[in-house]
Amino acid sequence: MKLKPLDDRIVIKQLEAQEKTAGGIILPEAAKEKPMIGKVVAIGPGKLLETGKRSKMNVKKNDEVIYAKYMGSDVEIEGETYVILRESDVLGVVEK
Numbered sequence: 502m503k504l505k506p507l508d509d510r511i512v513i514k515q516l517e518a519q520e521k522t523a524g525g526i527i528l529p530e531a532a533k534e535k536p537m538i539g540k541v542v543a544i545g546p547g548k549l550l551e552t553g554k555r556s557k558m559n560v561k562k563n564d565e566v567i568y569a570k571y572m573g574s575d576v577e578i579e580g581e582t583y584v585i586l587r588e589s590d591v592l593g594v595v596e597k
Contacts, residue, residue: 504578506585509548511560513539513568513584538567538595539584548588558588565595 506512516538541564547555560566573586 504543504576504583504585506543506545508545509556509558509588510545510585511541511558511566511588511591512543513566513573513586514542515539515582515584516565537570538565540565542583544588560588560591560594565597567592567595 504512541560541562544558547558550556568591572590573584576583
């Protein structure tokens, strides 16, 4: 990928939307919600502090994260759609 996020931004590849409900009902394309979970594919160097140093990022590449529903910017690069958002918009990291 040819995208390097700046400061405290991260790039996320969204996971696929659910095809069926828990009860087995197949959802049409229009009824599928935008997933709020994705895999981190790139991270920035961290927020620049007043001291001139950078803060440490709490997420790392390949982490699976949950983020706020309407946060971030969708971008398309080489036919793939990604979400760019600030680390503070991440609600949590999925531990496996």
